[in-house]
Amino acid sequence: MKYPNSSKAYFVEEIFGTSVEDSYRWMENETDERLKVWIDEQNKVTQSVLEQIEGKDQIKERLKSLYNYPKYDDVRVIGENIIYQYNDGLNNQSIYYIQKGLDGQAKVLLDPNTLSEGGTVAIDLNGASKDNRYLAYLQADAGSDWHEIRIIDLETLEILEDKLEWVKFTFVSWKDHGFYYSAYEKPDEDKALSQKNTNMKVYYHVLGQSQDQDVLVYSDDDNPLRYHSTFVTEDLKNLILISRQGTYGSQVGVLKDHKLEPVFEGFDTQQIYINSKGSKAYFISDEQAENKKVVCLDTESLEVSCIIEESDDNIQTAHIVRDKLIVTYLKDVKSIVKVYSLQGDYMGDIDLPGIGTPFNFTSSDNYNQVFFSYTSYISPTTLFAYDFELQRTGVFKESKISYDSSDYITEQIFSKSKDGTMIPSFVTYKKGTSLNGSNPTMLYAYGGFNNAVKPNFKPSVIYFIEQGGIHVEAGIRGGSEYGQAWHKDGMLFKKQNVFDDFISVAEDLIQRKYTSKEHLAASGRSNGGLLMGAILNQRPDLFKVVFPIVGVMDMLRYHRFTVGWGWAVEYGNPEEKEHFENIIKYSPYHNIKDKDYPATMVLTADHDDRVVPSHSFKYISRLQETNTSDYPVIIRIDKDAGHGAGKSVEKLMDEESDKLSFMLSYIK
Secondary structure, three states: OOOOOOOOOOOEEEEOOEEEEOOOHHHHOOOOHHHHHHHHHHHHHHHHHHHOOOOHHHHHHHHHHHHOOOEEEEEEEEOOEEEEEEEOOOOOOOEEEEEEOOOOOOEEEEOHHHHOOOOOEEEEEEEEOOOOOEEEEEEEEOOOOOEEEEEEEOOOOOEOOOOEEEEOOOOOEEEOOEEEEEEOOOOOHHHOOOOOOOOOEEEEEEOOOOHHHOEEEEOOOOOOOOEEEEEEOOOOOOEEEEEEOOOOOOEEEEEEOOEEEEEEOOOOOOEEEEEEEOOEEEEEEOOOOOOOEEEEEEOOOOOEEEEEOOOOOEEEEEEEEOOEEEEEEEEOOEEEEEEEEOOOOEEEEEOOOOOOEEEEEEOOOOOOEEEEEEEOOOOOOEEEEEEOOOOEEEEEEOOOOOOOHHHEEEEEEEEEOOOOOEEEEEEEEEOOOOOOOOOOEEEEEOOEOOEOOOOOOOHHHHHHHHOOOEEEEEOOOOOOOOHHHHHHOOOHHHOHHHHHHHHHHHHHHHHOOOOOHHHEEEEEEOHHHHHHHHHHHHOHHHOOEEEEEOOOOOOOOHHHOOOHHHHHHHHOOOOOHHHHHHHOOOOHHHHOOOEOOOEEEEEEEOOOOOOOOHHHHHHHHHHHHHEOOOOOEEEEEEOOOOOOOOOOHHHHHHHHHHHHHHHHHHHO
16 A cells, blocks of 8 residues: 655664664654644545445444434432433434433433534533532533533523633532632643643632632642542531542542641552542542452541451442442452442342443432443443332333344353463354354453453444454453452553453454454554554454554653653653663554554544544554555544544444444455
């Protein structure tokens, strides 16, 4: 293939005695006019490849019909109000509705579709005021991590004039006539999507005032590379401060009279705030508990007590609902839900429909039910209500699909990795599929940041298995599938385990005759995109098609952009010799060699300010330069989109149809 000219500005630097060539570094400059031309040319080449694929239009049409169903999502109970997301079919963004009571009349609360022409503005609900009158929400454009905080009055349904800018990764916590929030200084005008974000600060905002009048509550100028979150206790007497210096590890203190009283010190363990009752705050903690436990902090005495001890099963989430704790666990990567009193007494389980993922447990003193969302690989999100008195789960709002989910099955297999560790995977396919080694198969994994791969519904997966495909998601190390030990076995100097696990699962799928090398595709996003880059370099012979999506590809410079510095706890700091010598061994961009690569489509977006797109730009430039096979290695660069959150339905359908077309043209 003839690819666009990716200009090389020859550059080599010495790092700890090693010569590192980085001739595509100019692509890190988002304002470079050459880059804009290059992006357009690369997209033209990609579209020319896709346009030649027979049946692409039919794939898009079938996907459209699979996306076009009444669907529900995020549910939240605030006082007597039940708030949930609903999309009657192909709205670019789901609409938030509000109703009082189980059978109340639903009204539109927030409609993101009115905020932009192409559905590029997304909304996420945040904290509600203690009197349940006001609700904060985060509004983002084009998928950026930058948000605006806006406020809606739940009585009048009017949006207040308050608008707070340059906010990332914040929680709004209310007290009196305002709230606490975290924000950064405004970045340079032309570097908003790439500039390193430092010095997060905590402010207090009074409703009705302008942002420049907000009071600075907490700043740590001596440690600019930290995140800070604040939570007001239910009795309104204390402010809990949680600081993190990366994506893992947290330090907890209580702010009393502008003085920070430390509770959990250091960053070697993680404390995740659940909520509070009165003056008592509850946390998920992995301090001396790799499968995690639930602890209670008395914010008056600062004493900590264990409420739910660590068990063989791995705690994922916990919610305070009325006077109970709802705790979700993974047991061999399958979700189970247990109910406890606030004193830790076990009260029973909440039954689930099958192998799936429950989330968003929510209620208030106005209801005897706890509401939650549930999804699986073969069925979209349904909203359930569990009645505490009857100990019975019923459907509250159900998404309506156009196919028979009973035609499909999800099973679990275990594959032996290189060092003998057994790796779990969920395998989804159509009942009656013959395991003859010729089935088109997609293998997906993430493998990092203590995040478990759990069942989640995607219409594109349904299309794929309609075509006889097999969809596989592997719970490789680096995630939280088996607690903190599983995470640690896939981070820092053990990162190679992640790649070995993925390769071993692929080989096992072939051995079991689910598929063959000629019919096997691989996909991963973000940290999973890094995984794709690594396995492409290490085992390009094992896969026919690979999708590295918004991946971290330049492991020597990831920490220099936006919030990439926070990943050093996971990967190691490349400016330290021992970590550099480890990272350089697998960094996707730096290990590309002249060899035959499989058909590869890299995906990124111009507004991705989590993993900046220059990672993918530099990576594909070098891959196109060195690939010796006849298979295309192309890049799809989405416009007005970010790392993935808040993407419109139209953009999702376009992306998924392009991926399916490209994949099936080689592995079907």
